[in-house]
Amino acid sequence: xxxxxxxxxxxxxxxxxxxxxxxxxxxxxxxxxxxxxxxxxxxxxxxxxxxxxxxxxxxxxxxxxxxxxxxxxxxxxxxxxxxxxxxxxxxxxxxxxxxxxxxxxxxxxxxxxxxxxxxxxxxxxxxxxxxxxxxxxxxxxxxxxxxxxxxxxxxxxxxxxxxxxxxxxxxxxxxxxxxxxxxxxxxxxxxxxxxxxxxxxxxxxxxxxxxxxxxxxxxxxxxxxxxxxxxxxxxxxxxxxxxxxxxxxxxxxxxxxxxxxxxxxxxxxxxxxxxxxxxxxxxxxxxxxxxxxxxxxxxxxxxxxxxxxxxxxxxxxxxxxxxxxxxxxxxxxxxxxxxxxxxxx
Numbered sequence: 001x002x003x004x005x006x007x008x009x010x011x012x013x014x015x016x017x018x019x020x021x022x023x024x025x026x027x028x029x030x031x032x033x034x035x036x037x038x039x040x041x042x043x044x045x046x047x048x049x050x051x052x053x054x055x056x057x058x059x060x061x062x063x064x065x066x067x068x069x070x071x072x073x074x075x076x077x078x079x080x081x082x083x084x085x086x087x088x089x090x091x092x093x094x095x096x097x098x099x100x101x102x103x104x105x106x107x108x109x110x111x112x113x114x115x116x117x118x119x120x121x122x123x124x125x126x127x128x129x130x131x132x133x134x135x136x137x138x139x140x141x142x143x144x145x146x147x148x149x150x151x152x153x154x155x156x157x158x159x160x161x162x163x164x165x166x167x168x169x170x171x172x173x174x175x176x177x178x179x180x181x182x183x184x185x186x187x188x189x190x191x192x193x194x195x196x197x198x199x200x201x202x203x204x205x206x207x208x209x210x211x212x213x214x215x216x217x218x219x220x221x222x223x224x225x226x227x228x229x230x231x232x233x234x235x236x237x238x239x240x241x242x243x244x245x246x247x248x249x250x251x252x253x254x255x256x257x258x259x260x261x262x263x264x265x266x267x268x269x270x271x272x273x274x275x276x277x278x279x280x281x282x283x284x285x286x287x288x289x290x291x292x293x294x295x296x297x298x299x300x301x302x303x304x305x306x307x308x309x310x311x312x313x314x315x316x317x318x319x320x321x322x323x324x325x326x327x328x329x330x331x332x333x334x335x336x337x338x339x340x341x342x343x344x345x
Contacts (some may be wrong), residue, residue, distance in 0.1 A: 003345055005336070006032035006073050006080045006091070006101075010065065010208070011039050011048040013183050014083035014106055017329030023057040025333070026273055027340060030060060031077060034068040041065070051184065068092055070099040078345045080333050082107055097142035102344060104145050104336045106328050108202075111146045111210055112171070114222060118146045118213050120153055120331070121338045122158045122279050124269050127218045128342055130333075143344060145335050148214060149206040150327025151175050151234060154243050156214050157280055158305045158319050161267035162260060163215060167252025170314075171230045173207060175200075176237045176244040177292060181323045192238045203234035243323045244290030246307075249314040257308040260315050264305055270336040274330055276302040283307075287318035300325030301334075 039047035053334035089107030276298035300322035
């Protein structure tokens with residue numbers, strides 16, 4: 001089965017990553033591209049300032065970019081991937097769902113809405129069935145599914161492994177986030193070169209809320225958020241890609257560093273086209289993971305951890321993920337694969 005896919009916000013940083021990953025995908029076929037009014041009507045090669053280290057696929061380069069409206073895309077699309085700014089997504093994504101489109105979105109709007117699945121498939125695949133509640137409550141034929149913030153998705157799989165094995169009571173995290181997380185025009189060179197910025201607007205709240213929803217339980221009607229306390233401090237540093245995070249945990253049961261390493265390494269991946277063979281890679285070398293060396297593991301879809309140390313009441317570790325692959329475009333596509341596997345496309 002070939003799944004016809006559209007991309008909303010196709011000219012932006014995450015939109016370009018979606019094209020990079022979808023063009024060779026075994027199941028999905030790019031059938032529509034949309035962007036802002038300034039780009040609509042142009043061929044994609046003329047509309048996009050292409051910044052991926054590969055050529056624009058020939059068939060995509062010649063596609064005409066449409067307006068971001070349900071009236072402007074083909075009515076036979078099976079799925080839509082959204083990388084819109086959240087302010088635009090909040091207005092536009094429900095319109096697509098009302099018209100019967102299934103939307104897998106990277107945009108931050110609606111992630112914590114009680115009837116919107118927020119999923120990392122390896123961690124909470126069962127939450128995808130919240131779609132049934134959503135359709136009943138909103139009267140949609142379509143559906144809206146979200147992946148979490150790129151900083152949240154970096155730490156949640158290791159936390160899920162620890163929670164499953166030992167019980168999770170509290171999390172404190174300090175991030176060192178790459179500039180690509182802000183988009184191509186989000187941080188100027190004069191701000192970030194020879195510098196670090198100890199605040200990223202809204203980021204801490206996203207990590208503190210989204211992680212608890214992801215680690216929560218779904219009973220078929222609603223998601224009960226995990227009751228662990230999560231405190232985050234988010235910092236921008238001058239790396240291009242790859243969010244590195246320092247995490248401290250309080251656990252319900254004591255665990256050695258070796259036991260925690262085993263829990264992380266044994267935490268299962270999934271048999272989806274974009275799934276890494278091993279979800280969490282653990283380094284014994286305390287100087288790893290590092291963004292430049294480890295962000296591209298398993299096509300950028302693995303989580304790398306290291307620096308495991310026992311603390312009073314818990315554990316400390318470092319974790320890393322490629323923020324525009326695992327943390328954005330790849331996460332949306334993985335959710336699309338989960339939707340396909342579960343019969344929602």
